[in-house]
Amino acid sequence: MESHEEQPPRAGFWEERTGWTMLKQVLFLEPLTGGSRWAAAFGSLLLFAFLLQVVTGILLTMSYAPSVETAWPSVKYIQEDVPLGSFIRALHHWGSSAMVLLLLVHLIQVFVWGAYKKPRELTWMIGVLLLFCTLGLAFTGYLLPWDQKAYWATKVGLGIISTTPGIGDGLRALLQGGPTMGNLTLTRFFSIHAFLLPGLLILLVIVHLYLFRRHGVTPSWWQSAEQLKATEEPFWPKQLLKDGVLALVFLMGLGWWANHFAAPLEAQADPSQAFEARPEWYFMFLFRLLRYFEGPYEIVGTFVLPALFFLILFFWPFLDRSPHRDPRRRPLAMTLLAGGTIGLVGLTIFAVATDVRMKEPVQAQAPSPKPEPAGPIQRADVAKIYNGACAACHGVDGSGQQIRKGMPTIPDFTSLAWQMSQTDLEINHRIIDGNEPLMPAYRDKLSQPQILALSVYVRAFAVGLIEAPPSPKPAPPSQAPVAAQMASPQIYRTYCLACHDADGRGQTARKAMPELPDFTLEKWQLAHTDPEIKKSILQGKGKFMLAMKDKLSEADTDQMVAFVRSFRTGKQLILVQPPSSPTEHFPAQPAVVPIPKVSPAPEPAELATRTRAATALYRQYCLICHGTTGSGSDMRAAMPNIPDFTDRSWQTATGTPQLLNSILDGKGTLMPAFRGRVNEDQARDLAAYIRAFGPPPTAPSELPANDFERRFRELQNQWNELQKQLKALPPPAKSSRSQ
Amino acid sequence: MRNAKISRRGYLSFLADVLIAVIAILVAIPALGYVLTPLRRSSRTKSKETPFSDAGLLADYPAGQWRLVTLEIVQEDGWRKTRVRHSVWVRRLEASPVASAPGEGAGGITVLSAICPHLGCPVNWHPDQSQFICPCHGGVFSSDGRHSSGPPPRNMDPLEFEIREGRLWIRWEDFKIGVAERIPVTV
Numbered sequence: 001m002e003s004h005e006e007q008p009p010r011a012g013f014w015e016e017r018t019g020w021t022m023l024k025q026v027l028f029l030e031p032l033t034g035g036s037r038w039a040a041a042f043g044s045l046l047l048f049a050f051l052l053q054v055v056t057g058i059l060l061t062m063s064y065a066p067s068v069e070t071a072w073p074s075v076k077y078i079q080e081d082v083p084l085g086s087f088i089r090a091l092h093h094w095g096s097s098a099m100v101l102l103l104l105v106h107l108i109q110v111f112v113w114g115a116y117k118k119p120r121e122l123t124w125m126i127g128v129l130l131l132f133c134t135l136g137l138a139f140t141g142y143l144l145p146w147d148q149k150a151y152w153a154t155k156v157g158l159g160i161i162s163t164t165p166g167i168g169d170g171l172r173a174l175l176q177g178g179p180t181m182g183n184l185t186l187t188r189f190f191s192i193h194a195f196l197l198p199g200l201l202i203l204l205v206i207v208h209l210y211l212f213r214r215h216g217v218t219p220s221w222w223q224s225a226e227q228l229k230a231t232e233e234p235f236w237p238k239q240l241l242k243d244g245v246l247a248l249v250f251l252m253g254l255g256w257w258a259n260h261f262a263a264p265l266e267a268q269a270d271p272s273q274a275f276e277a278r279p280e281w282y283f284m285f286l287f288r289l290l291r292y293f294e295g296p297y298e299i300v301g302t303f304v305l306p307a308l309f310f311l312i313l314f315f316w317p318f319l320d321r322s323p324h325r326d327p328r329r330r331p332l333a334m335t336l337l338a339g340g341t342i343g344l345v346g347l348t349i350f351a352v353a354t355d356v357r358m359k360e361p362v363q364a365q366a367p368s369p370k371p372e373p374a375g376p377i378q379r380a381d382v383a384k385i386y387n388g389a390c391a392a393c394h395g396v397d398g399s400g401q402q403i404r405k406g407m408p409t410i411p412d413f414t415s416l417a418w419q420m421s422q423t424d425l426e427i428n429h430r431i432i433d434g435n436e437p438l439m440p441a442y443r444d445k446l447s448q449p450q451i452l453a454l455s456v457y458v459r460a461f462a463v464g465l466i467e468a469p470p471s472p473k474p475a476p477p478s479q480a481p482v483a484a485q486m487a488s489p490q491i492y493r494t495y496c497l498a499c500h501d502a503d504g505r506g507q508t509a510r511k512a513m514p515e516l517p518d519f520t521l522e523k524w525q526l527a528h529t530d531p532e533i534k535k536s537i538l539q540g541k542g543k544f545m546l547a548m549k550d551k552l553s554e555a556d557t558d559q560m561v562a563f564v565r566s567f568r569t570g571k572q573l574i575l576v577q578p579p580s581s582p583t584e585h586f587p588a589q590p591a592v593v594p595i596p597k598v599s600p601a602p603e604p605a606e607l608a609t610r611t612r613a614a615t616a617l618y619r620q621y622c623l624i625c626h627g628t629t630g631s632g633s634d635m636r637a638a639m640p641n642i643p644d645f646t647d648r649s650w651q652t653a654t655g656t657p658q659l660l661n662s663i664l665d666g667k668g669t670l671m672p673a674f675r676g677r678v679n680e681d682q683a684r685d686l687a688a689y690i691r692a693f694g695p696p697p698t699a700p701s702e703l704p705a706n707d708f709e710r711r712f713r714e715l716q717n718q719w720n721e722l723q724k725q726l727k728a729l730p731p732p733a734k735s736s737r738s739q
Numbered sequence: 740m741r742n743a744k745i746s747r748r749g750y751l752s753f754l755a756d757v758l759i760a761v762i763a764i765l766v767a768i769p770a771l772g773y774v775l776t777p778l779r780r781s782s783r784t785k786s787k788e789t790p791f792s793d794a795g796l797l798a799d800y801p802a803g804q805w806r807l808v809t810l811e812i813v814q815e816d817g818w819r820k821t822r823v824r825h826s827v828w829v830r831r832l833e834a835s836p837v838a839s840a841p842g843e844g845a846g847g848i849t850v851l852s853a854i855c856p857h858l859g860c861p862v863n864w865h866p867d868q869s870q871f872i873c874p875c876h877g878g879v880f881s882s883d884g885r886h887s888s889g890p891p892p893r894n895m896d897p898l899e900f901e902i903r904e905g906r907l908w909i910r911w912e913d914f915k916i917g918v919a920e921r922i923p924v925t926v
Contacts, residue, residue: 055766059773063817070819077818084773091769237755244758251765 028236030213034220035231036239039113042106043212044243045250047205049099052251053137054198056092064144066190068183071146072268076388079265086262091254093263096138098254100282103134104341111337114325115218121317123211126204128314133201135282140193142280146186151269152277154189155181160290163302221326267387273396281352285344288351382453382708389446390454393439398461407438413461423628424715425692425722426615428455433608443608449712452719456711488563491556493620499545504567515542519567533561610726614685621674622686630693641668645693659687688725692718791901791908797848798905800831805864805882807853810911825911826853827898828864828871828884850898850909851884857891859916871895892919 015021032040063082065074078085107127110116116124143154158181162172177184219228267273279287286306293301312319320333327334387396394400398413411418431451434441442451492500500506504519517524537557540547552560566572625635630645643650663683666673678686695717792810800806806829814823828851853861860875870887871880878889885894899910913924 052766055770059770062774073818081818082773083776083779084769087769088773237752241751241755241758244755244762248758248762248765251762255765 028240029234030216031232031234032217032239033228033232034217034223035233036235036242037220038242038246039109040217040239041242041246042102042109045246046099046102046106048243048247049095049102049250050201050205052254053092053095053099056088056095057194057198059088060092061194066144066186068146068186068269071144071186072265075145075147075265079263087258090258090261090263094258094261095254096141097281098250099134100138102250103131107131108337108341110218111333112327113218114221114327114330116317117320117323117325118317120211120215120218123208123215124317125314126208126211128310130201130204130208131313132310133197133204137193137197137201138280138282140189140197143186143189144193145265146269147266148269148273148275149264149266149278151181151271152275153279154185156277157279160286160302163299165299165303168303218325221324265384267384267391278355281348284351284355285347288347288354382450382457385446385450386454386457389442398458409438413458419459419461423615423618423623423630424455424459424711425611425689425718426619427458428452428715428719429608429611429615431455433612449716452712452715453708455715456708459711488559491552491560492563496560503570503573504564513542519564520570522568525565525568530561530565533564534558537561607723607726610685611722613682614689614722614726617678617682617686618689621677625671630690645690646695648695651691651694656687656691659690660684663687684729685726688729689722691725692722694721789911791899791910794827794829794900794907794909796905797831797902797907800829800907802831802833805830805866807864808909810909812911826861827851827909827911828853828862828895829907829909848900848902848907849884850900852896852898852912852914854896854913854916855891856893856896856914856916856918856921857889862895892917893921896921 060078063074063078063085065071075089078089080086110124110127139154139157143150158172158176161175162168164171173179175185175188176182177188223231278284286301289305290298290301293299320330322330322333324330393403393407393410394413395402400407400410400412404410413419428451430439431446431454432441432443434443446454499513499516500519506513506516506518510516517528519525534557535541536545537552537560538547538549548557625639625642626632626645627635631647632639632642632644635642643654645651660680660683661667662671663678663686664673664675664680674683789812792812794808794810808827808829810825810827812823812825813820828849830849832847832849855862855873855875855878857873857876857878860873862871862873862878862880864871869882871882871884872878873880873889873891876890878891879887880891880895881887884897886892896912896914898912901908901910915922915924
């Protein structure tokens with residue numbers, strides 16, 4: 001063995017004790033016939049990718065907890081709270097895809113070089129086993145976040161495995177850890193993914209490398225024996241340099257990618273929610289393939305073909321007995337390679353491109369124009385927050401119907417009428433402040449941007465197509481999910497007021513709905529019988545009136561019929577909800593949960609109280625005409641002089657004393673005076689609320705990318721403005737607070 | 740020829756070494772950044788003060804006796820909030836509910852952490868001997884929590900408390916063990 005050593009051998013302290021120079025010789029100075037090659041670097045690149053997965057994987061296991069309750073929250077924690085957590089996770093996630101790609105490249109390279117021929121058959125076969133290990137790692141790792149995608153993809157995968165003839169069910173039970181998929185599956189998969197397969201893989205790599213070194217690198221077919229000898233050089237430094245360059249490029253590329261694209265995390269696994277399962281991209285070809293095999297032929301797709309493919313791959317060195325390594329002399333092998341590669345790649349591309357999902361997972365459609373003009377305003381990450389924090393009560397579709405029995409006053413977000421009775425600020429406030437004791441306050445549970453985003457999200461339920469599995473509408477109306485506990489004014493306010501108005505006259509909407517009745521007209525009242533009115537409420541009427549039979553029970557409807565009747569006096573005006581005395585936000589309770597120190601004037605509580613009062617007042621007295629955004633657009637046809645609160649020039653032109661004046665003493669012929677119904681302090685709070693509708697002080701410098709961004713930022717500005725305004729006001733006198 | 744080869748190889752080998760070093764550093768930086776998170780200043784100072792926990796009605800504490808009270812605290816443990824229980828010793832000297840300054844037995848109420856400042860074992864009160872004794876290494880404290888004999892380096896640690904409308908509220912705190920100075924644990 002030639003030894004080109006750079007430094008004189010340090011036959012000193014270390015050499016005597018470790019003999020390291022010999023190690024260096026063996027490991028680094030192996031002669032490569034034909035010289036160093038770029039093509040030979042892909043094997044070590046693959047190894048490097050694997051090592052990177054090991055490093056990032058170990059880091060992830062420092063924060064990950066494999067059990068059904070803790071898996072998803074811990075992954076979310078890594079993603080959102082751990083410094084560099086999302087980056088490391090992204091490296092690991094995309095790194096696995098990269099490994100599959102590099103694997104293919106290495107396989108093709110080895111195949112083309114004919115490096116599987118005698119005496120290297122065993123090296124190849126170990127390589128195929130390594131392929132199995134890698135795919136196994138990908139499959140098991142996929143489950144670990146325990147999100148919807150993970151759960152359902154694994155469920156399908158295990159189903160495929162169970163089609164293996166004979167041992168299929170046993171195999172599935174073994175992997176599942178029990179009769180059904182659950183906690184034991186997760187713990188097993190974690191052990192397989194983090195311990196078993198990596199250990200096996202490392203062992204196989206050692207054998208693979210040993211065999212590779214034993215036979216030496218496969219000589220290039222285009223060099224004669226003399227050429228090979230002449231250009232021989234050691235592994236280090238040139239081959240190592242090539243390996244290193246590729247590794248560096250790979251590292252930078254993956255790092256950039258991981259920085260740019262976060263690893264996805266769907267909603268937490270929920271076996272009860274329908275979800276369109278999809279495997280990762282490298283299994284999509286199989287996903288597609290299975291479409292072509294139905295019924296008794298399914299097993300062809302799930303077992304026969306894959307098994308055949310792997311058997312051929314595994315035993316290939318013994319199937320291809322031609323002694324030539326030159327690819328030009330192996331037309332059959334090359335054809336098969338080309339065909340196989342193109343087939344797999346093509347099928348994968350085809351599968352991904354034609355993947356039509358029946359339901360978009362947790363993404364809403366653009367609501368049709370009402371109440372707000374808006375394009376698609378959902379974002380999958382907000383959906384995650386919603387599903388984690390809200391869906392338990394409000395339902396994934398926003399209807400809240402699954403718990404309405406126990407919580408009758410829960411709003412139905414899909415109800416247009418509910419949406420139209422709320423300003424964005426009110427929704428935001430409700431999330432922050434809760435509605436004790438039914439709805440918890442999220443002030444401490446979610447960040448402000450998250451809450452703002454949720455407020456925007458709630459809006460889009462209006463034409464709710466958010467991943468709503470067609471829930472069976474309860475047939476007998478007595479099971480209709482609305483509480484009879486709602487007082488008539490409350491029902492009216494929630495479901496009818498938007499169109500029929502506070503006074504029953506329906507003036508607001510008549511321009512758009514000419515057929516809208518005026519409840520105060522004696523003529524109308526006499527012309528319609530009770531059963532007719534009831535039918536209109538339940539079944540809807542004409543083009544615009546919605547059927548309420550899903551929202552109101554018979555008893556409710558009877559109640560509402562009577563309520564409609566009561567408008568005939570022409571004097572009924574629905575604004576009787578007293579500014580709700582807020583239940584204490586911080587009730588004294590045994591300190592199981594930390595209670596913030598009770599300081600003399602808890603600022604957040606007071607602000608919250610006033611915000612709550614202001615939103616309630618606005619909703620009852622102002623919203624009908626001035627609208628949920630304050631633009632007054634709904635009423636402008638009927639009231640041409642109604643101001644647009646969102647107009648900057650109006651805001652700057654109107655001083656606060658003027659606002660107070662208008663509220664307390666009315667304005668023009670159409671705006672009533674509210675003195676007597678609101679006191680001075682309340683009027684001031686309302687004025688602050690109105691200010692908050694205004695556009696932000698500085699015009700946004702760039703157009704937000706999409707509708708969600710725009711609305712998010714609007715709401716953020718509004719909310720900040722409101723809080724600022726309220727804070728600037730002198731605190732209200734004691735009496736008003738206790739109303 | 741050989742000389743030229745060596746010098747070129749010398750350059751290349753240097754380059755190869757540098758390359759490997761660069762790759763190793765690029766991988767190590769985010770890895771270490773991730774691992775060393777608990778040491779970072781921001782996460783240290785972010786550990787908020789534990790809030791006060793309700794320890795029950797003051798009137799329920801018999802006067803003149805040491806009583807072991809269990810406090811429940813909600814702790815933020817990464818992605819979950821866990822309920823942790825800690826035991827503290829509480830003594831009310833007179834019938835008056837007036838709180839004295841949190842301190843060593845200045846009449847009124849004394850609250851002591853049950854954690855021995857030597858190595859962290861829970862300390863027991865022995866009424867027959869009128870002293871606190873730590874079962875691990877025999878540290879002994881007087882009935883006021885003052886260190887009297889044994890390895891502990893300081894007195895038992897008093898805890899902050901408040902009286903709110905007749906109820907005792909105690910703030911749990913962890914102190915560094917094995918040192919003479921009383922230092923709250925931050926890392």
